[in-house]
Amino acid sequence: MAQEQATANSPTHDQAPSLLQINGLVQRFGGLTAVDGVDLDIRKGQIYSVIGPNGAGKTTVFNVITGIYKPSAGQILFDGTQVAGMKPDQIVRRGITRTFQNIRLFNNMTVLENVLVGQHTRLPGDVVSALFRLPNYRRAERRAEQRAIELLGFFGQGMIERKDEYAANLSYAERRRVEIARALGSSPKLMLLDEPTAGMNDAETADAVQYIQRLRREFNLTILLIEHKLQVTMGISDRIAVLDYGKKIAEGVPAEIQRNERVIEAYLGRKAAVE
Amino acid sequence: MATQTPSKAASSWTAGIRRGTDGIRRWLNETMLAGRPLIWYVTGWRFAVIALVVAILLPLVPTSAYSDIQSLLVAMISVFVYIMLALGLNIVVGYAGLLDLGYVAFFVIGSYTMAAGTYGSINDFAGKLHDLPTLPFILLIPIGAFIAGIFGILLGAPTLRLRGDYLAIVTLGFGEIVPVVFANIPIFFGQTGISATQPAPITTPVGIISFTDPFNHAPFYYLALAVAVLVTLGCYALRSSSIGRAWVAIREDETAAEASGVNLTRTKLLAFALGAFVGGIGGVINTAAFPSITPLGFSFAISITVLIMVVLGGIGSIPGVIIGALVLRLFDVFLLQRINDPVHQSFLVAPVNAPLHVLANVDFNTLKLLIYGIVLVAMILLRPQGLIPDARRRRELKGVGAAPEGVSAVGAFEQEEAGMSAATTADVLDPSEYTGAGSDAQGREG
Numbered sequence: 001m002a003q004e005q006a007t008a009n010s011p012t013h014d015q016a017p018s019l020l021q022i023n024g025l026v027q028r029f030g031g032l033t034a035v036d037g038v039d040l041d042i043r044k045g046q047i048y049s050v051i052g053p054n055g056a057g058k059t060t061v062f063n064v065i066t067g068i069y070k071p072s073a074g075q076i077l078f079d080g081t082q083v084a085g086m087k088p089d090q091i092v093r094r095g096i097t098r099t100f101q102n103i104r105l106f107n108n109m110t111v112l113e114n115v116l117v118g119q120h121t122r123l124p125g126d127v128v129s130a131l132f133r134l135p136n137y138r139r140a141e142r143r144a145e146q147r148a149i150e151l152l153g154f155f156g157q158g159m160i161e162r163k164d165e166y167a168a169n170l171s172y173a174e175r176r177r178v179e180i181a182r183a184l185g186s187s188p189k190l191m192l193l194d195e196p197t198a199g200m201n202d203a204e205t206a207d208a209v210q211y212i213q214r215l216r217r218e219f220n221l222t223i224l225l226i227e228h229k230l231q232v233t234m235g236i237s238d239r240i241a242v243l244d245y246g247k248k249i250a251e252g253v254p255a256e257i258q259r260n261e262r263v264i265e266a267y268l269g270r271k272a273a274v275e
Numbered sequence: 276m277a278t279q280t281p282s283k284a285a286s287s288w289t290a291g292i293r294r295g296t297d298g299i300r301r302w303l304n305e306t307m308l309a310g311r312p313l314i315w316y317v318t319g320w321r322f323a324v325i326a327l328v329v330a331i332l333l334p335l336v337p338t339s340a341y342s343d344i345q346s347l348l349v350a351m352i353s354v355f356v357y358i359m360l361a362l363g364l365n366i367v368v369g370y371a372g373l374l375d376l377g378y379v380a381f382f383v384i385g386s387y388t389m390a391a392g393t394y395g396s397i398n399d400f401a402g403k404l405h406d407l408p409t410l411p412f413i414l415l416i417p418i419g420a421f422i423a424g425i426f427g428i429l430l431g432a433p434t435l436r437l438r439g440d441y442l443a444i445v446t447l448g449f450g451e452i453v454p455v456v457f458a459n460i461p462i463f464f465g466q467t468g469i470s471a472t473q474p475a476p477i478t479t480p481v482g483i484i485s486f487t488d489p490f491n492h493a494p495f496y497y498l499a500l501a502v503a504v505l506v507t508l509g510c511y512a513l514r515s516s517s518i519g520r521a522w523v524a525i526r527e528d529e530t531a532a533e534a535s536g537v538n539l540t541r542t543k544l545l546a547f548a549l550g551a552f553v554g555g556i557g558g559v560i561n562t563a564a565f566p567s568i569t570p571l572g573f574s575f576a577i578s579i580t581v582l583i584m585v586v587l588g589g590i591g592s593i594p595g596v597i598i599g600a601l602v603l604r605l606f607d608v609f610l611l612q613r614i615n616d617p618v619h620q621s622f623l624v625a626p627v628n629a630p631l632h633v634l635a636n637v638d639f640n641t642l643k644l645l646i647y648g649i650v651l652v653a654m655i656l657l658r659p660q661g662l663i664p665d666a667r668r669r670r671e672l673k674g675v676g677a678a679p680e681g682v683s684a685v686g687a688f689e690q691e692e693a694g695m696s697a698a699t700t701a702d703v704l705d706p707s708e709y710t711g712a713g714s715d716a717q718g719r720e721g
Contacts, residue, residue: 066534092536104531106524116517117524121536123517127549130516131509141517186536 012238012253016043018077019190019222020065020096025074027060027246034060036246037074042190042224042239047216049225049233051257052243053266058226059101061243062192065224066098067091079189093121097188099179101195101226107168111159111178114167115148118185151181154218155211173204180215190222191215197232205229209236234258242266289657322594330500334493348492349564350609354601355499356561359506361584361600362593363553366510368582369591369665370519371546372526373434374443377450379577380430381423381551384453385558386568387463388419393472398461412474416502416559423555424548426453431547435540450578457570468569471562474498486563499560506553510593513549522546576644580607583647587654589661598662603650607643615639 020042027035035057042048050058064071067088076084083091097118106114123144124130129137152159155177162170167178176196183191196212197205209232215221227233233240234254242250242257244266250257257263303313316325333351336344360382367375391397392410399405410418430449434442458466474495476485486495513519521542524532533539562568580603588599615638622628623635639646654661 068530068533087538088533089536089538092534098534100531100534104528104534106527106531108527109520109523113520113523117520117532117537118535120517120521120524125517125521125541127513127518127545130518131512133512137516144517182535 013043013045014238016045018042019044019046019079020224021075021077022061022065023075023077025061025064025076026072027057027064027069028072034246035064035071038241038243038246038248040241040248040251042222044222045216045220046238047212047223047225047236049227049237049240050243051227051230051233051240055245056243057246058243059194060246062098062194062224062226065091065192066096089121092186092188095187095189096192097183097186097190098192099176099183099194099196101198103172103175103179105167105170105175105178105182108166110164110166111152111170112145112148112163114178115151115181115185116144118151118182119144119147121186148181148185151184152178154181154184154214172199173207176200176208177211180211184215184219188219188221190224192224192226194226195228196225197227197229205232208232212236292653292657326597327504331497334496345490345492347609348496350605352492352496352499352564353561353608354604355496355503356557356564357581357584357604358503358597358600359553359557359560360581361588361596362506362510363550363557364581365585365591365593365596366513366522366553367546367550368585369596370514370522370526371543372522373543373546374439374446375547375550376443376447376575376578376582377430377453378446378550378554378581379450379573379575380453381427381554382558382561382577383457383570383573384423384426384551385419385555386562386573387457387469387558388422388555389415389559389562390469390471390566390568391463392418394469395472398464400461402461409472412559412563415563416556419559420552420555423558424552427548427551427554428544430551431544435543447575447578450575454570454573463570466570468567468572471566471568473566474563495564499564502556502560506556507593507597509553514593518542518545579644580647583651586651587662589664592661592663592665595661595663595665602662603647611640611643 018041020040022038022040025035025038025040026033038057038061040048040050040061050061052058060069063069064084065076067083067086067090071084074084075082078091078094078096081094083094083096086094106117109117123140124137128134149160149163152163159174159177159181162174167175170178180191180193180196193212197208200208212223212225213236216223225233225237234257237254240250240252240254240257241248242260242263244262249262249266250260252260306313308316315321330351333344334348360378363381364375364378367373367378389412391407392415393412395407395409396404397407430446434445437445457463463469474486476483476487478484484494485491486498488494521532521537524535524537525539525542529539532542581600584599584603585596586599587603588597589595618639619635623631
């Protein structure tokens with residue numbers, strides 16, 4: 001119900017300028033083509049979902065966008081610049097950030113330290129100011145700490161109170177939140193969320209849906225989402241692309257996707273589609 | 276990982292040692308000094324203050340020229356050098372998690388910088404001698420450090436894609452190559468080695484301070500202490516900086532670190548460079564104190580010894596690494612000889628100890644590496660987190676969420692400290708965590 005409201009309130013941003021444009025993306029691993037000529041066009045301010053059966057190549061697309069893999073072919077234009085082939089940290093600097101399907105926190109660092117690592121690109125990294133704790137360095141560290149606490153505060157006072165806890169001691173839902181807080185640290189324009197509600201119960205999922213919408217609103221973010229739970233994607237997405245065997249088989253607003261025969265076939269099999 | 280938990284098979288003799296440490300802990304808890312249990316004094320920053328005061332006061336103990344105090348001062352100069360080396364290696368191994376088995380390479384480079392910078396002449400490749408300007412010692416410290424740092428980057432760069440065993444093997448190769456290069460190029464007189472000129476005396480308002488007086492080692496002692504303290508402070512500053520966090524982040528999860536904006540290449544090279552930088556400082560100081568060097572004197576054993584210091588003290592923990600270096604180096608250059616002689620001269624010749632007479636011809640000095648090896652194995656079995664573990668590393672090895680309560684007094688102090696240093700020194704003597712050790716493996720997976 002919160003979902004319906006959000007869809008009703010927010011325009012689909014179809015007329016907004018392009019933020020991430022992917023043209024003819026191909027990713028091969030040896031003989032396997034995991035992503036086969038995918039085109040995506042994500043507009044500023046959209047919540048754009050990528051769905052598809054297991055092994056369809058969704059996470060691979062994320063890994064290519066964030067620089068973990070170099071694409072075998074194709075273009076990735078972010079804000080007009082080609083980012084394909086850049087290193088992950090350069091891509092983070094340009095404003096793309098992500099979370100992982102199987103949450104990857106620094107378990108033996110505290111929550112606060114985790115979020116501070118997320119701000120790494122915004123902190124002075126030279127040895128001299130770190131060694132001598134020069135005034136501008138100390139100011140930057142203090143600001144970073146304040147900001148880390150603000151980012152944790154996005155998820156409520158409870159997360160702020162957990163700031164000195166080791167990441168490994170957190171509950172599953174809390175770990176998701178810290179990962180998002182860490183991802184926010186680089187002041188991104190685009191956030192890639194890889195199955196943010198995986199392993200969550202209904203209440204936690206509803207909560208996650210709410211904060212994804214708040215993320216867009218409060219941080220001016222564009223969100224690219226991989227999600228398996230169809231009630232989540234259908235509810236919050238402005239646009240959805242469906243991947244199957246590395247190819248984009250459909251794209252459109254949620255209502256179109258729900259009716260699309262190829263999508264039903266990919267998810268439920270040919271027989272279901274015919275019936 | 277090699278640092279697995281003790282198995283049941285080893286439990287009988289390990290239990291004995293645990294009872295021993297338990298006893299020490301109880302003793303520290305129960306022995307009162309000025310109204311506080313002794314353990315209060317060896318916890319956190321108090322320990323650092325006390326250690327520093329003791330180190331400063333040590334040369335002031337009234338002494339005659341040939342007393343043990345003077346040879347202790349000489350030994351301590353070497354201890355300070357090894358503290359620097361251990362802290363430097365700790366940056367690479369402890370923070371960034373890059374196993375470097377060739378750390379001696381940077382010690383060699385620092386040493387040769389000091390020697391070449393003060394010797395006054397070098398050979399060319401044809402064996403002809405050329406004059407070389409000499410530089411003041413104080414300038415050679417940063418120069419040696421920078422040259423070593425540059426070599427740290429040069430040696431680090433090809434290893435960036437390697438991890439674990441492969442990285443260890445390549446760095447081990449570098450550690451072997453560097454001394455061999457010095458042995459085989461004639462510039463620095465090859466295998467013959469080279470002698471540094473020791474630092475010149477300095478004139479101060481209170482008089483002339485000589486660094487070479489064989490009857491007074493205090494000036495050099497203080498110099499080495501000062502440099503060691505500076506290196507320690509530098510390590511603390513780095514650890515809590517964004518660079519330090521990036522090091523720990525790549526140790527924990529390279530992919531997540533990159534995705535958070537950490538530049539892997541830069542961060543790893545920085546660890547290699549700064550580790551080497553500190554190793555270079557150690558080399559310069561060491562050669563200033565003990566000026567004759569030969570390339571083959573820098574063996575793999577030095578790399579391993581420094582690594583053992585880091586592991587013994589607690590990987591990643593600055594106080595731990597300092598204690599590790601202190602214990603091992605003092606044992607090596609001071610205690611071993613003083614144990615060896617009485618054992619041979621009285622203990623072994625006593626008729627009661629007849630079964631041990633086979634040891635009469637064994638010089639314990641030659642068993643040093645064997646003893647280190649035993650210490651290392653015992654540490655990994657009994658206390659993989661080191662004597663004074665780093666809070667993070669301790670968690671890693673103990674497993675998630677299994678934070679056993681110490682005996683009351685220890686627990687209270689840990690809470691009182693509440694910071695990174697909280698669970699450091701008190702923990703040395705806390706055996707309770709062994710009991711939870713069995714759950715380690717599950718904890719890490721969970």
